[in-house]
Amino acid sequence: MKSKLAILLICKSLPWRFKGGIQTHTWDLAQALQQKGNAVTILTGGSFFKKEKTTLLEGIQIIDLPYFPGRYVPFISFLAEEFAFNQQVKSWVNGHHAAYDIIHAQGRSGYLLYQNPKLHSKIIQTIHGMTGIESEADSQQNLNTRLHRFFAERWENRLLQVSSKAITVSEDLKASVILQNQNSAYKINVIPNGVSQMNNAKRGNQALNRFVFVGRLHPVKGLVPLIHAIATSETKIYLDIIGEGPQRKDLDQLVADLHLSDQVRLFGAFDNAVVQHLLPHYKALVLPSIYESQGIVLLEANLRGIPVIASDIPSIRETVTSGVNGLLCDLAQPESFVLAMKQLIDNPHYAKKLGAQGKELVLSNYSWNSIADQTIALYHQIAS
Numbered sequence: 001m002k003s004k005l006a007i008l009l010i011c012k013s014l015p016w017r018f019k020g021g022i023q024t025h026t027w028d029l030a031q032a033l034q035q036k037g038n039a040v041t042i043l044t045g046g047s048f049f050k051k052e053k054t055t056l057l058e059g060i061q062i063i064d065l066p067y068f069p070g071r072y073v074p075f076i077s078f079l080a081e082e083f084a085f086n087q088q089v090k091s092w093v094n095g096h097h098a099a100y101d102i103i104h105a106q107g108r109s110g111y112l113l114y115q116n117p118k119l120h121s122k123i124i125q126t127i128h129g130m131t132g133i134e135s136e137a138d139s140q141q142n143l144n145t146r147l148h149r150f151f152a153e154r155w156e157n158r159l160l161q162v163s164s165k166a167i168t169v170s171e172d173l174k175a176s177v178i179l180q181n182q183n184s185a186y187k188i189n190v191i192p193n194g195v196s197q198m199n200n201a202k203r204g205n206q207a208l209n210r211f212v213f214v215g216r217l218h219p220v221k222g223l224v225p226l227i228h229a230i231a232t233s234e235t236k237i238y239l240d241i242i243g244e245g246p247q248r249k250d251l252d253q254l255v256a257d258l259h260l261s262d263q264v265r266l267f268g269a270f271d272n273a274v275v276q277h278l279l280p281h282y283k284a285l286v287l288p289s290i291y292e293s294q295g296i297v298l299l300e301a302n303l304r305g306i307p308v309i310a311s312d313i314p315s316i317r318e319t320v321t322s323g324v325n326g327l328l329c330d331l332a333q334p335e336s337f338v339l340a341m342k343q344l345i346d347n348p349h350y351a352k353k354l355g356a357q358g359k360e361l362v363l364s365n366y367s368w369n370s371i372a373d374q375t376i377a378l379y380h381q382i383a384s
Helices: 022-037 077-099 109-113 115-123 131-136 143-162 171-180 184-188 225-233 248-257 274-280 296-303 335-346 348-367 367-381
Strands: 005-010 040-047 053-057 059-068 102-106 122-129 165-168 189-190 210-214 238-242 262-267 284-287 306-312 326-329
Touching: 005 022, 005 077, 022 040, 022 102, 022 296, 022 367, 040 077, 053 238, 053 306, 077 109, 077 115, 077 143, 102 109, 102 115, 102 367, 109 143, 115 122, 122 143, 122 248, 122 262, 122 367, 131 143, 143 184, 165 171, 165 184, 165 367, 171 184, 171 189, 184 189, 210 262, 210 274, 225 238, 225 248, 225 335, 248 262, 284 296, 284 335, 284 348, 296 306, 296 348, 306 335, 326 335, 335 348
Parallel strands: 005 040, 005 102, 040 059, 102 122, 122 165, 165 189, 210 238, 210 284, 238 262, 284 306, 306 326
Antiparallel strands: 053 059
16 A cells, blocks of 8 residues: 655735635645645745644645735736745745655746755656746737746746656647657646535526636637627627636727627626536536646536537547537637637537536546645655
């Protein structure tokens, strides 16, 4: 029987503070690892004005690490925020690493740990997306975004080069990472996101034929072309947008300019529990992204018994099969998303069938029990 491990997960925020794929992934993984008898600690960001704080939640030790709020620094807020947190992480881990068998960095959290060679044998990095690809989707880059990309790409690549193992959440993401880091190909393993079975529930009763988008409001999510397509559609399409991000003001203005306030509603960010409660009441979840590393929200929607309408791109094709658990659409033709939405409105039984098949697919292939087993097996390759 393999020994239990002391595991340190590093993630700048957690899902009750910021709703995002990395945050949800980190917390769900921590719970699954702890349930298998491992000692799990999460190092996360805390208030600059408070002392370091340690709490125990569901058997998991959470350490809130105070750091300078770089998001308030003009012109370089993106870079300053990440750098400030990662500097604090580096200092803390340098002083406490002996207590852990595994140091698991999530996304860009912890990328400065490459600077301490004593840590390299313990480090696993999960890559949830690539800074360069995400930045290319933003056509309105400024000094802030360019500086962030310049440094973040270098630091995350250096961490990859020194890590013992790396994880990508899809085969498509693995291929993209290898293109930029061919010497690291041997250490990259694909372990997809899982979905918490606690989110499982019966499909709700829909009062209206409404659709929903859940995610960060960023150009990479492809919302602007979708909203324009809704504006020109002869069929009235109703879309609710849940999330926050740098594109919020632009989207608010676009909806007003196109006189769509009765069709497109921006609600801001909701707590994850609220999102999971709302999902079953929609006809389908819509994700018109230009780029995704996997798209955990697609799995969450399927688990709740609703189909998905998503971009026909390689990473999404790994979890969504058109006509099985959703419909895939051509990014070059935004109107194809509207046509797919109309198809589900006109064929409610078909929509219900896609949702039921999606739920079965997620339950069979994306349980956190299975994902945790794969992750632990990778940990033991290092620990042994």
